[in-house]
Amino acid sequence: xxxxxxxxxxxxxxxxxxxxxxxxxxxxxxxxxxxxxxxxxxxxxxxxxxxxxxxxxxxxxxxxxxxxxxxxxxxxxxxxxxxxxxxxxxxxxxxxxxxxxxxxxxxxxxxxxxxxxxxxxxxxxxxxxxxxxxxxxxxxxxxxxxxxxxxxxxxxxxxxxxxxxxxxxxxxxxxxxxxxxxxxxxxxxxxxxxxxxxxxxxxxxxxxxxxxxxxxxxxxxxxxxxxxxxxxxxxxxxxxxxxxxxxxxxxxxxxxxxxxxxxxxxxxxxxxxxxxxxxxxxxxxxxxxxxxxxxxxxxxxxxxxxxxxxxxxxxxxxxxxxxxxxxxxxxxxxxxxxxxxxxxxxxxxxxxxxxxxxx
Numbered sequence: 001x002x003x004x005x006x007x008x009x010x011x012x013x014x015x016x017x018x019x020x021x022x023x024x025x026x027x028x029x030x031x032x033x034x035x036x037x038x039x040x041x042x043x044x045x046x047x048x049x050x051x052x053x054x055x056x057x058x059x060x061x062x063x064x065x066x067x068x069x070x071x072x073x074x075x076x077x078x079x080x081x082x083x084x085x086x087x088x089x090x091x092x093x094x095x096x097x098x099x100x101x102x103x104x105x106x107x108x109x110x111x112x113x114x115x116x117x118x119x120x121x122x123x124x125x126x127x128x129x130x131x132x133x134x135x136x137x138x139x140x141x142x143x144x145x146x147x148x149x150x151x152x153x154x155x156x157x158x159x160x161x162x163x164x165x166x167x168x169x170x171x172x173x174x175x176x177x178x179x180x181x182x183x184x185x186x187x188x189x190x191x192x193x194x195x196x197x198x199x200x201x202x203x204x205x206x207x208x209x210x211x212x213x214x215x216x217x218x219x220x221x222x223x224x225x226x227x228x229x230x231x232x233x234x235x236x237x238x239x240x241x242x243x244x245x246x247x248x249x250x251x252x253x254x255x256x257x258x259x260x261x262x263x264x265x266x267x268x269x270x271x272x273x274x275x276x277x278x279x280x281x282x283x284x285x286x287x288x289x290x291x292x293x294x295x296x297x298x299x300x301x302x303x304x305x306x307x308x309x310x311x312x313x314x315x316x317x318x319x320x321x322x323x324x325x326x327x328x329x330x331x332x333x334x335x336x337x338x339x340x341x342x343x344x345x346x347x348x349x350x351x352x353x354x355x356x357x358x359x
Contacts, residue, residue, distance in 0.1 A: 019168075020132065026169050033167070069147070072202040075099045075144070077092055078091065081131045081138075082346055087128060090357075095143075177312065183220035184226065184317060188211040190204060200297045226297065241260070243300075245300035248278065250278065251279075254282055256305045270314055290321060344356055
């Protein structure tokens with residue numbers, strides 16, 4: 001991450017918040033730091049006025065377009081504190097590249113990636129004391145862009161805000177890395193080819209909430225999404241990408257335009273390849289999964305994402321049928337992936353890929 005000389009104006013908060021005490025339960029996305037980054041866009045000026053200001057509410061007109069038409073995208077990444085006190089990021093340039101991919105799909109102007117990365121760097125260094133040091137904890141980084149024209153016409157906005165907020169977050173697995181039960185969703189869909197599924201767009205997450213709520217009432221932790229056309233091919237699990245180990249081969253759904261290209265997904269594929277394991281991107285049906293399970297060759301399954309890193313799947317439920325995977329226990333490769341990825345992220349083990357960025 002380059003130390004660029006972009007001029008970012010800084011206004012320090014006059015009143016600092018009390019930081020969480022060591023050992024305090026942080027949860028996820030519930031606590032926010034003292035400052036945030038804002039940069040504005042207009043068709044006449046382009047992106048302008050990058051600044052760090054005290055964290056606080058926005059004053060926005062009720063007609064602001066983001067409220068009515070959902071022209072908004074976001075990213076999610078983390079800052080980690082190593083045992084030696086270093087501050088580390090994990091492949092942040094990939095998040096900003098994906099942010100611009102989302103911008104293009106949602107008709108938001110391209111943002112200079114070096115400025116976006118420098119804003120993250122300066123904001124984190126200002127708020128470095130908010131990075132927790134407890135095992136498994138991190139500082140969650142949420143960059144996002146919203147349309148800000150106060151107009152009710154249905155068309156792309158002429159003005160936008162790019163913002164970054166930070167939230168100290170606790171261990172995703174306070175009780176240990178336990179496999180979860182997943183409900184295969186065959187009524188609702190998250191996205192379709194030609195839609196916005198490959199973008200990290202706010203509306204994609206709104207579309208997922210009802211199915212998630214229904215699955216939880218049935219006793220499941222997440223849903224496994226099927227494709228929106230034939231309703232039989234695997235896409236994602238919850239808000240994560242998904243992998244299956246079938247007869248020694250790792251399989252993940254192809255990026256057909258309705259699936260988010262995850263940074264953790266990419267890293268898992270590169271890591272498995274480096275270990276000499278076979279990895280394939282292909283269309284795979286839910287029927288194939290259940291057939292593989294009946295044959296005893298569905299050996300492991302897990303989701304991948306920034307929040308959980310690796311989320312092992314112990315059971316799938318579909319059309320009244322249950323498929324228990326690896327006796328409901330975490331697979332050996334799933335565990336190795338989690339240990340290796342988190343080891344790199346926290347600087348506990350060597351990073352042979354050059355993924356970690358030290359601030």
